[in-house]
Amino acid sequence: MSFDTDVLISGAGAAGLTLAIDLARRGVSFRLIEQNTQPFSGSRGKGVQPRTMEIFEDLGFVDRMAAAGGPYPPLCQYRPDGTHKVSLLTEADVFATSAEPYAAPLLLP
Ligand SMILES: Cc1cc2nc3c(=O)[nH]c(=O)nc-3n(C[C@H](O)[C@H](O)[C@H](O)COP(=O)(O)OP(=O)(O)OC[C@H]3O[C@@H](n4cnc5c(N)ncnc54)[C@H](O)[C@@H]3O)c2cc1C
Structure with missing residues (x-):
């Protein structure tokens, strides 16, 4: 061949x-x-990491990715005693910097 x-x-x-x-x-x-012979049937990349966003920007389609996705939703944990706790998967007070222009990951199913 x-x-x-x-x-x-x-x-x-x-x-x-x-x-x-x-x-x-x-x-x-x-x-x-x-x-x-077929694409993977599950998800192995719905969470787009900040560094990946930088690469997508360089490749020219980060805006379309951002428009199609959104931030991670809050996580709600239900406890056996009936109470629950809502928390964020990422820190709330993280801001974009020149060193890290995309501060939070993008969720894109
Ligand atoms: C359940 C799960 C969820 C995940 N969720 C996320 C997420 O939300 N966000 C995130 O950033 N990452 C996530 N990851 C990690 C991410 O999927 C991997 O980091 C990424 O797929 C690695 O890419 P890769 O190209 O190195 O390898 P792969 O994606 O594994 O691709 C390698 C490809 O090479 C093919 N291959 C291997 N050997 C040969 C050969 N000899 N000839 C021809 N083809 C071959 C394989 O079939 C495969 O398709 C997740 C992983 C898993 C398992």
């Missing part, structure tokens, strides 16, 4: 797909291969 491409990407997961997008925008030819 032979093929003519600059880069062979093995695996269409988060890393492989992101690399494919980056190579495509730079005009570098690639072939992306994936051993699975």
Whole structure:
């Protein structure tokens, strides 16, 4: 077997797909291969981390991601005694800085 491409990407997961997008925008030819015949049926990435948002900004689609998603909802824990406690999964008083422009993760089902 032979093929003519600059880069062979093995695996269409988060890393492989992101690399494919980056190579495509730079005009570098690639072939992306994936051993699975179907997409993963569950969720392995609905929580988009702040650093990932920076990468999505660089790739040019962070605004569409942000528009489609939203902040993490509060977590409500129900206790055996009938009481419950509502808390935030992320700290409430975290603000964007130049070093970390996306302070909180995005939830995008
Ligand atoms: C239940 C769960 C929930 C998660 N939730 C989040 C979340 O909310 N937010 C978040 O940021 N991260 C989350 N993660 C982690 C995130 O999914 C991983 O960090 C991410 O998928 C890793 O990407 P990857 O490309 O390195 O590997 P993978 O996504 O595992 O992709 C690797 C791909 O390579 C393929 N492959 C392997 N070997 C070969 C081969 N020899 N030939 C061809 N193809 C091959 C595999 O089939 C696979 O598709 C979650 C993980 C799990 C398990």
